[in-house]
Amino acid sequence: MSLAHRIIPCLDTDGERVVKGVNFVALRDAGDPVALARRYNAEGADELVVLDIAASRDRRPTFLETIRKVAAELAIPLTAGGGIRTLDDARAVVRAGADKVTINTAAVLWPELISELSEEFGSQAVVLAIDAKRHGDFWRVMTTGGRVSTDLDAISWAMKGAELGAGEILLTSVDRDGTQSGFDVTLTAAISKQVMVPVIASGGARWPQHFAEIFCEGAADAALAASIFHDGIQSIRALKEFLASQNIQVRLPC
Amino acid sequence: MKISLLDYGAGNLPSVERALLRLGVQTERVSTSAGVAEASALILPGVGHYGALIRALDRDGLRESLIGAIERGVPFLGICLGLQALFQKSEEAPDLQGLQILPGCVRVLNGAVKLPHMGWDQLQSKAGSRLLEGIESGAYFYFAHSYAVPYGGGEPTLETLATCSYGGEFVAVTEKENIFAVQFHPEKSGDAGQRMLQNFLRIAA
Numbered sequence: 001m002s003l004a005h006r007i008i009p010c011l012d013t014d015g016e017r018v019v020k021g022v023n024f025v026a027l028r029d030a031g032d033p034v035a036l037a038r039r040y041n042a043e044g045a046d047e048l049v050v051l052d053i054a055a056s057r058d059r060r061p062t063f064l065e066t067i068r069k070v071a072a073e074l075a076i077p078l079t080a081g082g083g084i085r086t087l088d089d090a091r092a093v094v095r096a097g098a099d100k101v102t103i104n105t106a107a108v109l110w111p112e113l114i115s116e117l118s119e120e121f122g123s124q125a126v127v128l129a130i131d132a133k134r135h136g137d138f139w140r141v142m143t144t145g146g147r148v149s150t151d152l153d154a155i156s157w158a159m160k161g162a163e164l165g166a167g168e169i170l171l172t173s174v175d176r177d178g179t180q181s182g183f184d185v186t187l188t189a190a191i192s193k194q195v196m197v198p199v200i201a202s203g204g205a206r207w208p209q210h211f212a213e214i215f216c217e218g219a220a221d222a223a224l225a226a227s228i229f230h231d232g233i234q235s236i237r238a239l240k241e242f243l244a245s246q247n248i249q250v251r252l253p254c
Numbered sequence: 255m256k257i258s259l260l261d262y263g264a265g266n267l268p269s270v271e272r273a274l275l276r277l278g279v280q281t282e283r284v285s286t287s288a289g290v291a292e293a294s295a296l297i298l299p300g301v302g303h304y305g306a307l308i309r310a311l312d313r314d315g316l317r318e319s320l321i322g323a324i325e326r327g328v329p330f331l332g333i334c335l336g337l338q339a340l341f342q343k344s345e346e347a348p349d350l351q352g353l354q355i356l357p358g359c360v361r362v363l364n365g366a367v368k369l370p371h372m373g374w375d376q377l378q379s380k381a382g383s384r385l386l387e388g389i390e391s392g393a394y395f396y397f398a399h400s401y402a403v404p405y406g407g408g409e410p411t412l413e414t415l416a417t418c419s420y421g422g423e424f425v426a427v428t429e430k431e432n433i434f435a436v437q438f439h440p441e442k443s444g445d446a447g448q449r450m451l452q453n454f455l456r457i458a459a
Contacts, residue, residue: 003420004374004394041444046374072272077396077442097268099301099398099442122302124370124398167370167398198372221373251374251394253444 004251005215005243006046006222007236008200009229011036013082015052015059016066018230031230037070040229043236044253048074049102049170049224052082053145064096071097079127079170087116094121102170104129105143108150108157111164118165127200128166130154132187133174139187146174154187155194162197169199170224176204180228183210188218200224208234208242215248255459258293260320261285262310266301266441270333273441273451287319295458296320296328300335301398301439304360305347307335321353327432329458334399337428337435346401356413356428360401365421369400375418375438377426383415385427385434385453391416393446395426395438402437403428 011018011033018031033050040048050070052063060083067080080093081102090101101121107114107128117126131146132139132154141152158169171191173184183201192199198221201214205225214220228234240250257274259267261283274281284290298320300307311317324330332340341352344360352360363371374394379386386393402424405417416427418437428435434454440447 002375003371004376006373044444071269075273075276075442075444075448077398077439095268097272099266099269119303123400124301124372168372196368197370198368221368 002249003221004046004249005220006200007044007211007239007250008047008049008222008224009036009040009045009236010049010051010202010224010226011070012051012053012226013063013066014054015062019053033066034069034073036230037073040236041074041076044240044251045076045236046222046251047077047079049079049081050098051080051102054082060092064092067093067096067098081127081129087113087120090117090121094125100125100127100168102127102129104131107161108141108143108152111160114161114164114166118167123165123167123197126166127168127170128158128161129170129172130158130161131172131174134187139190142174146172146177155191158191158195158199162195166197168197169195171199171201173203177202178227179204180206182206183214183218183220183223185213185218188214188220192219192221198222206233208239211239212243212246212248215243255279255295255455257281257295257297257455257458258284258289260290260296260298260316262307262314262316266299266333266439269439269441270297270299273448274455277448277452277455279455285314287315290316290319290323293323293328295330296323297331297333298336298339299333299441300339302335303346304335304338304344304401305350307339308347308350308352311339317353321355324355324433329432329454330434331454332433332435333441334437334439337425337437338401338403340428340433340435341403344401355433356430358403358425360403362401363399363421363424367421369421371397371399371402371420373397374443375420377416377418379416379427380414383427384429384457385436385450386416387453389446389449395436395440395443395446395450397438399437
């Protein structure tokens with residue numbers, strides 16, 4: 001009897017359609033968010049993340065409408081984010097049906113936003129997304145969709161974020177994202193062992209073995225992937241059956 | 255049958271509405287003591303801070319009407335904070351009083367575990383749970399909380415129909431006459447959650 005390791009598909013949208021970045025740059029269309037949400041809900045996904053990677057002001061109403069439609073399909077938790085800058089932005093996303101809000105660039109610019117969101121919605125609803133890129137012997141926090149470097153060390157930032165009230169860390173390896181060469185086990189383990197909140201590993205997933213590694217060696221509480229699920233390369237059900245066969249605790253769909 | 259959802263600004267109220275809608279059930283939001291008094295079945299959703307829930311109930315004058323409805327035998331389902339509110343008080347807001355319908359206190363989950371307790375965890379259920387009818391012991395439900403009512407050690411055990419272990423064993427399902435409460439989120443717990451909600455609807459009908 002214990003907490004299951006979670007498998008979380010992620011829908012990167014331009015507000016309306018699902019797209020997926022390879023190394024955060026080249027984008028191609030991957031489909032309709034509502035249809036994908038329905039499929040993952042039925043296949044046994046443990047949660048769903050929907051991100052607005054365009055995050056432009058004029059597209060915001062479209063993204064909120066996407067959240068509403070996706071939420072209507074789900075009997076599992078929904079996290080939404082991308083371009084959230086203020087408490088009001090977060091309220092709109094929650095009102096549209098998200099259970100959790102993820103913030104990234106805005107949290108780096110205004111760390112107090114983490115506390116504000118946590119006070120308003122509870123820490124279980126605040127996911128601090130950290131995009132980390134290896135730089136010599138440490139991992140640097142990147143913002144603005146992985147394009148802008150900061151001086152922040154990813155491990156210290158994760159600890160600070162948890163202290164300010166983030167209830168979860170969504171940790172993306174910018175080096176691995178889109179490469180399908182496996183999650184960054186070293187990065188994830190370094191952060192997961194330092195912070196006392198759950199860590200979702202992201203970036204680089206391709207094979208079921210990658211998920212086994214990130215749970216066992218990376219100490220991740222959850223693992224997130226996008227294109228391998230969208231493209232049908234990996235079914236969630238088969239992935240969970242594999243993990244269960246490796247004695248990794250997962251929730252098997254009935 | 256109409257199910258009344260107590261609306262005091264809880265974040266998960268729309269999720270509960272959507273889950274019941276999928277089951278084909280009509281719901282209404284009630285936010286006044288008159289609304290609570292007229293309800294034929296009540297759900298108290300909740301997620302976030304215990305203090306926010308208790309303060310909202312007192313601000314809106316809902317405490318007495320809620321206790322009154324429960325004492326009259328109106329079928330009641332508390333979800334997450336909605337379970338915690340039934341007990342005496344909580345370490346999360348030590349200055350406030352709970353609804354004090356059930357004995358026991360809400361305490362922070364302890365031990366060397368990450369908080370919040372977030373994700374899918376297994377129930378250890380006892381025979382005779384009406385909410386968990388048709389759901390096997392060991393089924394997974396979705397939890398998102400840092401506080402809970404500890405099980406055992408002098409705390410109430412009689413009405414506890416299922417527990418979960420995370421930083422110690424805690425009350426996951428409690429049932430007493432018309433009172434039903436769960437620490438997890440059935441509205442986010444996939445098929446098992448839908449089944450549990452269906453069981454409550456059948457009891458309430």
